[in-house]
Amino acid sequence: VAILTKEQGVERASVFKLIRWAIAIGGLLTFVVLLLGNRFEVCKVESGAGKDGATVTTTCGGPTVTDASVVAVGLLLVLLLAPDMSEVGVLGVSLKRRLEAAEQKATDSEAKADRLESQLQMQNLRVDTISQNFAAAQATNQVFVVTSDAIKQADTRLPDKIDAFSRGEALTPNTVVPSDPSVGTDTPDPFLVSRILENWEILNASLNLQPRGHGVGGDRFRVNLSSDEIELFRSTFDEEIRIVRAMRNNVAHAVPIPNEDLQRVVDISEQLLRFLRSTPR
Structure with missing residues (x-):
């Protein structure tokens, strides 16, 4: 089956249009010429019985609108011109246009x-992503400070x-109350800083404490626990977990903390991990 291009289709439609119009115009002119030359008549034949026997009467005259021949010619013209009727313009604007x-x-x-x-879906996705990132940032950047006495x-x-x-x-968990930070005069021990950061990442990964990014180092050493074990551990040692989190956030944001307090919180985190x-599981 040959497939026509758009240009070939338009060209073929134009040829068919010319043929239709030629037939319509030729037929109409022929009908008019015959009508004007009195060569196109409509005759009516009537038969009857007279004194001399059967009588046949033929009556001829010009065609009328209701005659079958006129109606047939009109239908032929309509069929030929119907595909182009939609292009008839009214005040310069055609129905087809x-x-x-x-x-x-x-x-x-x-x-x-x-x-x-699509734009709305993308916008909703961006809003969800921003909300998740903001929640993760809020959870990570929260600086929760406790006193040295509370740590001891x-x-x-x-x-x-x-x-x-x-x-x-x-056990009833103790409540940690935020307070003013303890200002330290000594430089934080880099070893203790690295230990508290690493221990917190392992606790965070093991206990699902807050949203984490992809590729966090604590995932390699996470302890696999059931959801019930996680819930029980978190509720029991909530005070200690909060203290470790507070110290991790403080050292991450360069909040001055005495090394003595930092050492104690590192010990707390390592006891929790051990x-x-x-x-037993």
């Missing part, structure tokens, strides 16, 4: 609606809490 303009407008509106829908008390109580937790005793790794 109006239809084409309406179809083009509908197509443009549909394409515009599709573009708007938590460090002192932690071994007893671990023993009680191991025996299955019910107990977390030794928890």
Whole structure:
């Protein structure tokens, strides 16, 4: 089956149009010439019985609009010119052009609606991404400061809490109250800083404490726990986890912290990790 190009299709349609118009105009002129020359008549034949027998009467005259021959010629002209009737112009605007303009407008509106829908989906995706990033940043950048006394008390109580937790005793978590930061005069020990950062990443990965980015180092050493174990551990050692998080955020944001407090919080984090790794599963 031969496939016509758009130009070939237009050319073929033009040829058919010329043929139709030629037949229509030729037929109409022939009909008019015959009509004016009285060569086209409509005759009516009537038969009847007279005194001398059967009588046949023929009556001829010019055609009328209701005659079958006139109606047939009119239908032929309509059929020939029907494909081009849509191009008949009214005040310079044809029906075909109006239809084409309406179809083009509908197509443009549909394409515009599709573009708007795509833009809306992209905008919603961007808003969701920004919200998630903002929540992660808020959780990470929160500077939660506790006093040196609170750190000492938590460090002192932690071994007893671990023993009680191991025996299955019910514990009530202590509440850590934010306070003014303890200003340190010494430079933070780089080793302690690296230890608190690393320990926090492992705790964070193991206990699902806050959103993390891809490729975080703590994921390599995370401790696999069930959801019930995570919930119980987090509720029991909430005070110590908050202290470790606060110290991690403080050193990450260069908040002055005494090395003594930093050492105690590193010890707390390592005790939590040791107990977390030794928890029977």
